Amino acid sequence: MIDITIDKNVFHGFLFYTGVLVLKTMLMSLLTTRMRFMKRVWSSPEDIDAAIKLKIPSPSLKYDDEHVERVRRAHLNDLENIPMFIFSGFVYALSQPNPSVALTLFRIYALARILHTVVYAIYVVPQPARAIFHVISYFIAIYMTIVGLIMFFRP
Numbered sequence: 319m320i321d322i323t324i325d326k327n328v329f330h331g332f333l334f335y336t337g338v339l340v341l342k343t344m345l346m347s348l349l350t351t352r353m354r355f356m357k358r359v360w361s362s363p364e365d366i367d368a369a370i371k372l373k374i375p376s377p378s379l380k381y382d383d384e385h386v387e388r389v390r391r392a393h394l395n396d397l398e399n400i401p402m403f404i405f406s407g408f409v410y411a412l413s414q415p416n417p418s419v420a421l422t423l424f425r426i427y428a429l430a431r432i433l434h435t436v437v438y439a440i441y442v443v444p445q446p447a448r449a450i451f452h453v454i455s456y457f458i459a460i461y462m463t464i465v466g467l468i469m470f471f472r473p
């Protein structure tokens with residue numbers, strides 16, 4: 319029998335920021351599509367056929383457009399990190415953390431992931447801006463996983 323106690327505010331915070339980050343990741347598909355239309359660049363021949371039918375002027379088949387690839391890399395980076403947050407945040411929320419510390423970590427994590435995208439794919443800001451936002455979110459997720467596992471599985 320496992321005795322699970324979870325603070326209501328911590329759980330609400332976890333679900334809220336998970337929702338924000340899931341929506342943010344899904345938005346990356348729209349951002350990629352927008353960039354494809356702006357640059358008129360697609361990477362599948364059938365998309366070029368569709369663009370011609372839509373009378374989009376001079377669409378091109380290109381696999382390495384700098385702007386499109388930048389948005390795709392930001393999306394991929396979300397996919398490498400945000401699913402991890404969902405596990406880390408959940409196990410951490412189960413470990414009876416201090417509610418204000420937990421909510422602060424969720425908030426900083428979400429903000430850092432959003433700013434990572436802003437400086438990577440929207441307004442390109444020189445490094446180390448992106449690295450800083452990545453490191454902040456990465457170490458928060460590592461901290462939450464370790465604390466969560468230790469506290470949850472303590473004898």
Ligand SMILES: N[C@@H](CCC(=O)N[C@@H](CS)C(=O)NCC(=O)O)C(=O)O
Pocket residue numbers: 391392394395398448449452453
């Ligand atoms: N898969 C990442 C692992 C390391 C990482 O996430 N680095 C951060 C901070 S420099 C990043 O924004 N990488 C760019 C990217 O994933 O495209 C990479 O190839 O860079």
